[in-house]
Amino acid sequence: xxxxxxxxxxxxxxxxxxxxxxxxxxxxxxxxxxxxxxxxxxxxxxxxxxxxxxxxxxxxxxxxxxxxxxxxxxxxxxxxxxxxxxxxxxxxxxxxxxxxxxxxxxxxxxxxxxxxxxxxxxxxxxxxxxxxxxxxxxxxxxxxxxxxxxxxxxxxxxxxxxxxxxxxxxxxxxxxxxxxxxxxxxxxxxxxxxxxxxxxxxxxxxxxxxxxxxxxxxxxxxxxxxxxxxxxxxxxxxxxxxxxxxxxxxxxxxxxxxxxxxxxxxxxxxxxxxxxxxxxxxxxxxxxxxxxxxxxxxxxxxxxxxxxxxxxxxxxxxxxxxxxxxxxxxxxxxxxxxxxxxxxxxxxxxxxxxxxxxxxxxxxxxxxxxxxxxxxxxxx
Amino acid sequence: xxxxxxxxxxxxxxxxxxxxxxxxxxxxxxxxxxxxxxxxxxxxxxxxxxxxxxxxxxxxxxxxxxxxxxxxxxxxxxxxxxxxxxxxxxxxxxxxxxxxxxxxxxxxxxxxxxxxxxxxxxxxxxxxxxxxxxxxxxxxxxxxxxxxxxxxxxxxxxxxxxxxxxxxxxxxxxxxxxxxxxxxxxxxxxxxxxxxxxxxxxxxxxxxxxxxxxxxxxxxxxxxxxxxxxxxxxxxxxxxxxxxxxxxxxxxxxxxxxxxxxxxxxxxxxxxxxxxxxxxxxxxxxxxxxxxxxxxxxxxxxxxxxxxxxxxxxxxxxxxxxxxxxxxxxxxxxxxxxxxxxxxxxxxxxxxxxxxxxxxxxxxxxxxxxxxxxxxxxxxxxxxxxxxxxxxxxxx
Numbered sequence: 001x002x003x004x005x006x007x008x009x010x011x012x013x014x015x016x017x018x019x020x021x022x023x024x025x026x027x028x029x030x031x032x033x034x035x036x037x038x039x040x041x042x043x044x045x046x047x048x049x050x051x052x053x054x055x056x057x058x059x060x061x062x063x064x065x066x067x068x069x070x071x072x073x074x075x076x077x078x079x080x081x082x083x084x085x086x087x088x089x090x091x092x093x094x095x096x097x098x099x100x101x102x103x104x105x106x107x108x109x110x111x112x113x114x115x116x117x118x119x120x121x122x123x124x125x126x127x128x129x130x131x132x133x134x135x136x137x138x139x140x141x142x143x144x145x146x147x148x149x150x151x152x153x154x155x156x157x158x159x160x161x162x163x164x165x166x167x168x169x170x171x172x173x174x175x176x177x178x179x180x181x182x183x184x185x186x187x188x189x190x191x192x193x194x195x196x197x198x199x200x201x202x203x204x205x206x207x208x209x210x211x212x213x214x215x216x217x218x219x220x221x222x223x224x225x226x227x228x229x230x231x232x233x234x235x236x237x238x239x240x241x242x243x244x245x246x247x248x249x250x251x252x253x254x255x256x257x258x259x260x261x262x263x264x265x266x267x268x269x270x271x272x273x274x275x276x277x278x279x280x281x282x283x284x285x286x287x288x289x290x291x292x293x294x295x296x297x298x299x300x301x302x303x304x305x306x307x308x309x310x311x312x313x314x315x316x317x318x319x320x321x322x323x324x325x326x327x328x329x330x331x332x333x334x335x336x337x338x339x340x341x342x343x344x345x346x347x348x349x350x351x352x353x354x355x356x357x358x359x360x361x362x363x364x365x366x367x368x369x370x371x372x373x374x375x376x377x378x379x380x
Numbered sequence: 381x382x383x384x385x386x387x388x389x390x391x392x393x394x395x396x397x398x399x400x401x402x403x404x405x406x407x408x409x410x411x412x413x414x415x416x417x418x419x420x421x422x423x424x425x426x427x428x429x430x431x432x433x434x435x436x437x438x439x440x441x442x443x444x445x446x447x448x449x450x451x452x453x454x455x456x457x458x459x460x461x462x463x464x465x466x467x468x469x470x471x472x473x474x475x476x477x478x479x480x481x482x483x484x485x486x487x488x489x490x491x492x493x494x495x496x497x498x499x500x501x502x503x504x505x506x507x508x509x510x511x512x513x514x515x516x517x518x519x520x521x522x523x524x525x526x527x528x529x530x531x532x533x534x535x536x537x538x539x540x541x542x543x544x545x546x547x548x549x550x551x552x553x554x555x556x557x558x559x560x561x562x563x564x565x566x567x568x569x570x571x572x573x574x575x576x577x578x579x580x581x582x583x584x585x586x587x588x589x590x591x592x593x594x595x596x597x598x599x600x601x602x603x604x605x606x607x608x609x610x611x612x613x614x615x616x617x618x619x620x621x622x623x624x625x626x627x628x629x630x631x632x633x634x635x636x637x638x639x640x641x642x643x644x645x646x647x648x649x650x651x652x653x654x655x656x657x658x659x660x661x662x663x664x665x666x667x668x669x670x671x672x673x674x675x676x677x678x679x680x681x682x683x684x685x686x687x688x689x690x691x692x693x694x695x696x697x698x699x700x701x702x703x704x705x706x707x708x709x710x711x712x713x714x715x716x717x718x719x720x721x722x723x724x725x726x727x728x729x730x731x732x733x734x735x736x737x738x739x740x741x742x743x744x745x746x747x748x749x750x751x752x753x754x755x756x757x758x759x760x761x762x763x764x765x766x767x768x769x770x771x772x773x774x775x776x
Contacts, residue, residue: 005381287774291697292671318670378666
């Protein structure tokens with residue numbers, strides 16, 4: 001058992017922290033937000049140059065063979081800097097489907113573009129009524145010749161505006177809430193029959209609602225078994241949850257740090273407000289919450305590599321519960337301790353709070369995952 | 381970073397577990413599971429079994445009878461001990477006064493006291509808190525005056541845990557009234573059988589007697605019973621309290637209790653079916669289990685850090701252990717109250733000799749809930765812990 005980073009992991013952390021310190025201060029972020037699709041191509045290029053976009057892919061596929069800990073390091077750093085670029089959608093989720101179930105031909109077609117930064121992906125999964133159930137899929141993929149025809153509507157697709165390729169969950173058989181008959185398809189974003197409505201999200205990212213009307217794709221579009229890919233989807237989404245946990249830890253660290261700095265300098269009644277015990281105790285509780293979250297982020301990272309799918313899912317669900325509770329407390333108290341200034345768009349802290357809040361509602365909120373753990377028989 | 385236990389560590393866990401299975405007296409285990417108090421004999425019997433195995437003072441340096449285990453091994457041992465469950469070694473002797481004596485005592489004192497602590501030939505108690513000195517411990521007033529070759533001790537201690545069993549006490553006494561309050565304190569040990577020592581039990585809200593008031597009325601103590609240097613007692617006290625950073629989370633205790641809750645919740649009915657089938661209850665239980673898992677990981681981070689970088693500089697996460705550990709222990713007792721429902725009410729004062737075997741298993745649940753309110757108060761209240769985090773970690 002060892003919680004210290006290895007030499008390589010330390011270098012990775014220094015390299016991404018250095019890159020973001022140089023190119024991702026709060027003012028730069030505001031500019032990146034105004035670029036097409038809501039993020040910076042230049043920063044994305046730098047991430048590619050440092051090998052970060054190829055991190056989780058095997059060396060045989062043109063990547064660097066990084067594991068869960070490496071992704072955790074990157075996601076924490078991205079959280080700390082409040083990064084807008086689509087690492088989660090492209091590398092973690094898109095890359096995850098390709099790594100776990102892509103054929104050699106699919107990997108050869110998509111991985112190099114991800115690694116060199118020329119192509120990004122988006123995960124079109126959420127539907128109007130599916131909420132957090134991954135098996136709840138109304139979008140259909142009907143067989144036509146060797147290929148498929150996709151019809152349906154997907155919502156809040158992160159990076160949906162910019163992505164070159166969409167990864168779409170669609171039903172090939174059965175009824176809306178059946179756990180079998182679900183496939184995963186690689187769909188070119190410019191395919192005929194796709195219409196997109198793009199918008200900024202509450203946390204400064206960009207997403208799109210996407211309609212598929214008779215979109216035709218070839219036989220090679222399906223990743224994994226088109227009739228039975230729920231386990232694959234669950235695995236990749238679990239990895240996305242783990243990544244979100246790490247991102248939230250980075251966000252909480254920075255929120256706490258910013259808040260403590262603020263209450264050390266803000267003066268009222270002639271003294272720094274951080275000298276008041278009620279504020280000190282609140283900040284201490286934020287620290288406790290952030291540390292408990294960090295512990296569970298590590299646990300989730302470890303669980304990401306569990307062989308047993310049930311054990312893995314249960315552990316990651318537990319982590320998402322802890323992160324959800326911690327982020328709500330840390331985020332809300334960060335605003336409270338900043339007082340009025342925390343309510344302004346101008347101050348950094350509110351943007352951390354907003355991103356944290358959206359993480360809670362991504363891929364299952366606290367109640368959803370708590371119910372999953374409870375129904376799975378607990379965690380002892 | 382490698383978050384899994386090694387093969388050697390897993391094998392060690394098996395070794396420890398099988399020793400407990402073979403050697404903890406079954407009746408002792410059952411009483412602990414049911415939340416009963418153990419008699420002095422039952423505790424001492426087990427501690428001597430442990431000491432014979434060489435595990436009674438596991439964390440002591442090897443020259444004084446320690447095991448030389450890694451910090452991860454200590455963690456595994458404690459977790460298995462707490463969750464089996466078996467009685468933990470008497471902290472006042474093994475974790476508190478023992479390390480002070482082998483670190484600051486002279487050779488004569490080490491020879492005289494350490495083997496007797498290890499074998500619990502002497503039962504030790506802690507003379508720290510006083511009626512006017514709780515969180516502000518350094519304001520203590522119990523006085524030790526030098527007269528010839530004796531200390532004359534006068535004053536009062538309180539919250540003295542299990543003093544009714546004690547043969548020896550280690551006591552913080554004021555030896556210089558003119559110095560700044562932390563500077564005039566000395567660490568003196570003496571027999572509880574000395575003339576002028578009076579123990580008065582305090583009954584706590586659970587109906588039990590764990591703590592006592594101890595009065596000193598012109599107690600004569602040989603001068604050689606001073607440990608370390610005169611007026612340096614506060615340093616030794618801080619050293620002593622710093623030693624129990626990781627054990628305080630009591631993860632194993634809470635684990636064992638959560639298993640018991642799951643077990644009972646599968647049997648006790650609510651709405652015509654076991655209460656575990658009630659979604660609201662099940663989710664509350666899961667929430668507590670999740671918090672405990674986070675705490676366990678936090679504790680492992682602290683343990684691994686100490687193993688690698690030594691105990692000198694505490695890991696910032698260690699401050700979390702007391703706060704979260706006590707809150708979770710309290711939540712587990714609340715959940716037990718919820719399981720037992722209306723049968724929490726019947727009152728049955730237990731004796732501290734554990735002899736009342738006829739009692740139904742339900743009888744200990746409310747007392748245990750009441751009793752566990754103490755865990756966020758003792759060992760530096762949780763409010764004091766928050767002060768520590770604010771100052772030492774956040775720099776406020």
